[in-house]
Structure formats: structure tokens, C-alpha cells
Amino acid sequence: MAIRLENVGIAVRDLEATIAFFTDLGLTVVGRDTVSGEWTDTAVGLDGNHARIAMLQTPDGYGRLELFEYIHPQAIESGPTRPNDIGMHRVAFSVDNIEEALVVAARHGCHPLRGVATYEDLYKLTYLRGPSGIIVMLAEKLQKD
Numbered sequence: 813m814a815i816r817l818e819n820v821g822i823a824v825r826d827l828e829a830t831i832a833f834f835t836d837l838g839l840t841v842v843g844r845d846t847v848s849g850e851w852t853d854t855a856v857g858l859d860g861n862h863a864r865i866a867m868l869q870t871p872d873g874y875g876r877l878e879l880f881e882y883i884h885p886q887a888i889e890s891g892p893t894r895p896n897d898i899g900m901h902r903v904a905f906s907v908d909n910i911e912e913a914l915v916v917a918a919r920h921g922c923h924p925l926r927g928v929a930t931y932e933d934l935y936k937l938t939y940l941r942g943p944s945g946i947i948v949m950l951a952e953k954l955q956k957d
Contacts, residue, residue, distance in 0.1 A: 819867065819876035820903055824944040825889075827864050827881035833920045833943050834877065837905065837913060839868040842876075846883075860884045870905070877903065892945035895925075902939065904949035910936045913950050917942070930954075 824830040831841060848862035862884040868877045881887070895901065907913040910928060917923065917940055924938040925947075931937055935951050942948040 819878045821878040821880060822900075822903070822944070822946060823880045823882060823887060824946070825881070825887065826943065827866060827879055829920070830879050830943040830946075831866055831868070833917070833922065834868050834879075836916045836919065837907075839870055839877065841866055842869045843867040848884075858885055875905075892941065893947060895939060895947065902947035902949050904951060907950050907952055910938065910950050910952040913952075914938070914940075917948075917950075922948070 844866045846864050852861040864881045866879045922940050922942050924940050928936050928938045937951050939947055939949050
């Protein structure tokens with residue numbers, strides 16, 4: 813059986829603000845839609861499912877995020893996850909320049925949870941809290957191929 817990762821889906825509080833954050837980091841919007849109807853109720857498992865969605869893609873064409881802003885049923889606010897909470901942990905991106913990426917994130921009010929760390933001599937890494945409380949990891953490879 814062949815398998816590949818299609819995308820990571822994230823429910824967000826403000827679709828436009830979340831799109832702005834991720835597109836500023838370098839992703840592109842490859843599709844937008846408003847979905848509802850029996851097929852979405854069946855696929856998602858929610859009666860009356862109605863959402864605005866956007867599909868974003870990394871520049872290399874492999875990584876995709878599907879963002880959902882629920883119209884119905886009403887989105888349920890939850891506390892921000894922490895790195896050690898069980899469940900969806902974070903979305904991670906490789907960047908060419910972590911300092912530049914952090915300047916972009918700061919324009920959206922998003923800052924590292926603690927700071928930038930260096931893993932051995934291989935990567936600079938940081939976690940930041942993005943829109944809707946999403947934990948985003950940024951990693952800059954130090955040793956270029």
C-alpha cells in the first residue's frame with residue numbers, strides 16, 4: 813500500500829490573519845473555498861459542517877497546510893497547547909534565515925516561546941506561538957549541503 817502525507821489541517825479563529833502570517837513566511841495560497849453539505853458532514857463527522865477553508869503550500873511544493881475557519885458548528889475555543897501536551901503538537905518549517913523569519917513573525921505579534929537554540933552544530937531552532945495559538949517550529953540548517 814502506497815501512502816504519502818497530503819496536508820496538515822488546522823482549525824483557526826481568523827482565517828485571513830492566519831493566511832497573512834503563513835504567506836509572509838513564504839507559503840502560497842493554492843486554493844480557497846467555502847464548504848458545506850452532506851459530503852462534508854460525512855467526511856468530517858460534524859452535522860451541519862460549514863467552513864471557510866484555504867490550502868497553503870510551501871515553495872518546494874511538498875508541504876501543505878489546510879486551514880479551516882468554522883462557520884457552523886461554532887468553533888470551540890481551547891487553551892493554547894504546550895509543547896508537552898498530548899495530541900497535535902506543532903507544525904515545523906525549515907527556513908534559510910531564522911532571524912529573518914522571526915522578524916516576519918514579530919510583525920504578526922508572534923515571538924519565540926523562550927528563544928533560539930542551537931542543536932549541536934546542525935540547526936538553530938525555535939518554537940513560537942502563531943495565530944490561533946498554533947505552535948510553529950522554525951529550523952535553520954547550519955551546515956549547508
